[in-house]
Amino acid sequence: MSQYDIAIIGGDSRTAYMAPCFAQKGWHVICCNTVTVPYNRHLKSKIHDTDSLRECIDASGVIVCGIPFSKGEHIYCAKEATDFEITVAQFQRCIHRNQTIFAGVIPKNFRAVCEEREIHCHDFMHDEPLSILNAVSTAEGAILEALLHKSTVLHKSSCLVTGFGRCGKIIADRLKGMCAYVTVCTESETELALASSLGFHTLPLSRLPQAIRRYEYLFNTVPACILNRSCLEHASKECLIIDIASNRTGADYEAAKQLGINLCYCPGLPGKYAGKSCAKQLSEYVINHISK
Numbered sequence: 001m002s003q004y005d006i007a008i009i010g011g012d013s014r015t016a017y018m019a020p021c022f023a024q025k026g027w028h029v030i031c032c033n034t035v036t037v038p039y040n041r042h043l044k045s046k047i048h049d050t051d052s053l054r055e056c057i058d059a060s061g062v063i064v065c066g067i068p069f070s071k072g073e074h075i076y077c078a079k080e081a082t083d084f085e086i087t088v089a090q091f092q093r094c095i096h097r098n099q100t101i102f103a104g105v106i107p108k109n110f111r112a113v114c115e116e117r118e119i120h121c122h123d124f125m126h127d128e129p130l131s132i133l134n135a136v137s138t139a140e141g142a143i144l145e146a147l148l149h150k151s152t153v154l155h156k157s158s159c160l161v162t163g164f165g166r167c168g169k170i171i172a173d174r175l176k177g178m179c180a181y182v183t184v185c186t187e188s189e190t191e192l193a194l195a196s197s198l199g200f201h202t203l204p205l206s207r208l209p210q211a212i213r214r215y216e217y218l219f220n221t222v223p224a225c226i227l228n229r230s231c232l233e234h235a236s237k238e239c240l241i242i243d244i245a246s247n248r249t250g251a252d253y254e255a256a257k258q259l260g261i262n263l264c265y266c267p268g269l270p271g272k273y274a275g276k277s278c279a280k281q282l283s284e285y286v287i288n289h290i291s292k
Helices: 020-024 040-044 053-059 086-095 108-116 128-151 166-177 189-197 207-214 251-261 268-271 275-290
Strands: 006-009 029-032 047-050 063-064 100-103 120-123 156-162 181-186 200-205 217-220 240-243 261-266
Touching: 006 020, 006 053, 020 029, 020 040, 020 047, 020 275, 040 047, 040 251, 047 086, 053 086, 086 108, 100 181, 100 275, 108 120, 128 166, 128 217, 128 240, 128 268, 128 275, 156 166, 156 189, 156 207, 166 181, 166 217, 181 189, 181 207, 189 200, 200 207, 251 261, 268 275
Parallel strands: 006 029, 006 063, 029 047, 063 100, 100 120, 156 181, 156 217, 181 200, 217 240, 240 261
Antiparallel strands: none
16 A cells, blocks of 8 residues: 555646645645645645655655656756756656656657556646646746846737747737737748737748847747747847747757847746646646546
């Protein structure tokens, strides 16, 4: 019989806030390498912290990790959580047959190893409602970053949103609600037609270098280097670029620095600004699956 109902390892404030969510349900939780978050004192008896990865994994049949599950060779753990890192190899050596792992963006090779060992994996980002919530948190965080990095209002400002996927749609919608002048830029004719039908100005991606100078704010969601040197050379020095594409893939950062362009890479926005809200949804997802 497991000593704890849930083990939480690494991640950011989203996973850390899951501990009190589970404890409020009466569950006992063990945590390793999680960030410090506030919670009611009466829950303290149900939440145990450990520096031992093996102790944490051995203590429960259900393990929750971060979003993403890993970064490179290491389990994802927010910088403020710990002074030491856990490698994916160490994690793999500790997990057992019939355990269940919940995390986000789980690599295919890790899932394959788990399948061979009869370890069950559930990816948060394969769940559409959770993905939408993540996009909402990301969009609102991106707008907050814009307000923090530029001393002008978004009201009646000229904004460009590159990409019109989950995050791009919500960013454009929120900006429009703040009375900004919003243009959507994408290479997809279908997405351009949809954006136009929703009342946004549109710009084909091929015309971005010629038009980029018009915009005060640019929110990039495209995980490809569309903001290369030849494009950034035409941008206004007064423009602020918020790049939320994963792994700094959306822009040429060295070129931006040389050109004096204000380019901000903003990863992990849900964990930075909306950990408590995300934790509630994530914990409910876990509870629903292990209660079946």
